[in-house]
């Protein structure tokens with residue numbers, strides 16, 4: 325185990341907040357562009373379209389956007405259609421003049437009131453004027469025939485609606501605070517202008533990035549096809565990603581059911597049999613919470629898949645946080661390293677990027693909680 329505190333800020337989303345394109349969708353759970361690029365450089369990944377990178381827990385596509393900047397072909401999968409949508413919009417090529425023309429067209433459209441059924445949750449999140457504007461622009465934008473242009477403006481609208489909302493994400497829960505909010509039309513105009521400017525600033529190489537809905541436990545890729553994996557799965561203390569995005573899902577992905585998504589997420593789906601418990605007791609105590617058994621059962625399947633798709637000599641970097649529970653800290657980094665070795669990967673190192681105390685009842689220290697990078701290689 326090696327202490328690498330310089331990686332601490334890089335395994336968070338914070339450095340992305342100021343970067344063109346990376347910042348188009350704020351994802352608290354993400355890591356940064358600089359982490360991905362630094363890993364490519366440390367492991368001498370050649371910037372070459374024939375080199376392949378995978379993120380099986382893609383989130384909003386940080387690994388894929390960085391791969392496009394660096395010049396390698398990339399693949400990403402996520403169970404959340406919202407995350408996949410954001411990743412796709414961020415990794416495409418655009419005709420900037422065409423976007424400008426559509427922007428002018430968009431703001432020339434005359435407002436009318438759209439009659440739409442919305443839930444109590446959505447009503448709570450917006451004042452009436454903002455909601456009317458969101459529904460109006462949603463209708464206008466979804467009528468744009470070109471998918472690329474439509475998705476680009478829709479992501480801008482999702483972003484703008486968030487900034488004009490009373491709702492905010494506090495860890496795994498949605499909270500509401502009435503406050504003065506800026507007019508949506510202005511926010512949308514500003515957001516689109518900035519996104520177009522970002523496209524002029526970012527320098528993408530002519531390499532493809534494939535973002536798809538998919539499950540890390542069953543990766544839709546050939547055996548021995550990937551040079552490097554840079555990824556971060558859900559953490560044991562934060563396996564539920566979907567509920568805080570309920571408003572976005574209802575307004576912009578109404579055909580997707582949040583309950584279905586939850587069931588495909590790591591740690592929330594697995595059925596744990598007596599046999600599994602026996603097998604997992606190598607890593608866990610019987611007293612450990614059931615969620616830990618579910619989580620590591622799923623993660624073992626995901627590790628099997630990562631092993632399968634990696635080329636011999638390929639490197640796999642997994643950013644993960646340990647689990648904080650009242651009775652103990654569950655060391656996810658060590659357990660994943662152990663599991664990976666049993667599967668056949670070589671555990672090269674565990675780099676500790678961040679450490680903080682795991683507290684019980686906010687007063688008693690249970691133990692140190694690490695956020696680490698598990699460094700693996702396929703022999």
Ligand SMILES: C[S@@+](CC[C@H](N)C(=O)[O-])C[C@H]1O[C@@H](n2cnc3c(N)ncnc32)[C@H](O)[C@@H]1O
Pocket residue numbers: 351353354355356380381382383384385386387401402403404407538539540541555556557558559565588589590
């Ligand atoms: C820690 S986040 C990854 C963030 C990403 N590194 C970024 O910078 O945006 C973990 C992601 O795993 C996804 N996820 C959960 N279960 C999954 C599964 N079974 N297969 C694929 N993705 C899954 C969640 O939806 C979430 O987006």
